[in-house]
Amino acid sequence: MADPSDYVVVGAGLAGAATAWQLAARGHQVTLLERDVPAAHDGSSHGSARIFRYAYPDPFYTQAVLDSKDLWDGLAADAGVELITPSGAVDHGPKRQPALLAEVLAGAGIDHELLSAADARNRWPQIAFDTEVLWHPGAGVIDAETSVNAMVALAVQHGAKVLSGWSLDRVERLGGAGYRLHSTTGETLDAGNLVISAGGWLPRLLDSLPLPAGFLAGLPEFTVRQEQAFHFRYREDPGFSGTNWPTFIHKAGDLQTYGLPGGRDADFAGQKVAEYNGGPRIRSAADQTGVVDPANRTRVVDYVRRYLPGLDPEPYAETTCLFTNTPTEDFLIDRAENLTVVSPCSGHGAKFAPLTGQWAADLATGAGPVPNRFRSASSPALTT
Known part of the structure; x- marks a missing residue:
């Protein structure tokens, strides 16, 4: 088992890399997990255009x-x-x-x-x-790929760890606080707080996340x-x-x-x-x-x-x-307990990547709110 982290971010596309960078720059202990490599070719953040x-x-x-x-x-x-x-x-x-x-x-x-x-x-x-x-x-x-790599590099400069080739299979809630992540190859990693930014893999992962039923029911259809x-x-x-x-x-x-x-x-x-x-x-x-x-x-x-x-x-x-x-083309940036879900989607999220990371880091740490339109139907109203 790898050493636990205060914050684990799953997914090193534009949104995940931005969130890891923002969290690490604020002095938090961060591990960034990626199923392949940052800006992987089969994800949503590859290429230069x-x-x-x-x-x-x-x-x-x-x-x-x-x-x-x-x-x-x-x-x-x-x-x-x-x-x-x-x-x-x-x-x-x-x-x-x-x-x-x-x-x-x-x-x-x-x-x-x-x-x-x-x-x-x-x-x-x-x-x-x-x-x-x-x-x-x-x-x-x-240039999406260069942007991802730039944010990952800055996160590492601030002390973040990056684990490539780490494919998430499921997450369990630990008895006290935090989470244990299980990879598809049997590895485990503990996290005090978890951020899921898995792009097109999110719909499949939702069933394996320990999220309250009411929270899941309030999510938009992906x-x-x-x-x-x-x-x-x-x-x-x-x-x-x-x-x-x-x-x-x-x-x-x-x-x-x-x-x-x-x-x-x-x-x-x-x-x-x-x-x-x-x-x-x-x-x-x-x-x-x-x-x-x-x-x-x-x-x-x-x-x-x-x-x-x-x-x-x-x-x-x-x-x-x-x-x-999502049906409205709005993003999802929301949190239940210590688990934050980030999906800046609908084909227009790339331009907001650094801001998405800021929003996600604010929500995950409790430092600030995110726009109401990005919260699920079950979340309390918060304003920016």
Whole structure:
């Protein structure tokens, strides 16, 4: 049995790494457990391309992005690496409501422009806009893997231990206080406090956690999707530029798509494009196959042919990834006894990673509350 820790964090993705870093930086004894390696390829935090943006129809999230950006800047300075590459972002489509997004950004004092479709096409001829367009230059692309490794390294500098290849099987409540964790290979580890940040593995783990029945009953329904992402090369055409690609979100009809410069994942040669929540549902991450759905590929290729003339419409690379969703797309950060569950999910959590770690560390230590919208139905109301 390994030496006990005051705090054990399960899962070294963006949220788990951020929580371990925040706890260790506050002087707590921390062990970070990871079933594979930090930012593992079959998790939700691998690779070099996640969208960082301020545009939300809900002012709560826009303000949270502002708060998170301060923490990102401090993290990058402490780690000595660039974590967010500037690119700007465009939002368009009748269901994306660019004018509403512009109002929210204006209320938060965030630099932006609301452009006509014609003006936007003149600026970005590689995109076939068909509605007015919101542009905000402060957006960018998060290098998720580098960010995880930076937070893990800082946690270690503050004394945290990292155990890779430690796959959690079940947790038992000890008689006095604390927990005993059992791995799938028979190892055990004792913890005074436990934080579960297991991403797409959370739905399967919930049954093996010693959580009160009322707490479990109040949790939102989690659904896991095996999402598909495709990389398309920038066209070699004097009318287009591979260096002038913003991130984008486009909502039209029943299809919502997003795209961003693919970065290191795609040899910096193209744009990563995907259908939001377009992949098949699976029970948990353990059930993922890594096989791309041909129907999803066809939808995305058809979309690129229609709306992205600056790209070669045949993907040169493709992959699957995990989205863990709640019905409202809000996160879950909640606690029962000394066990904290953290799930910043629904496909938009990456940009909040340092702030999520701060929220989770506050809740786990009792140092502060988290927003009510992240608490389960059975938890007492707390305000930020």
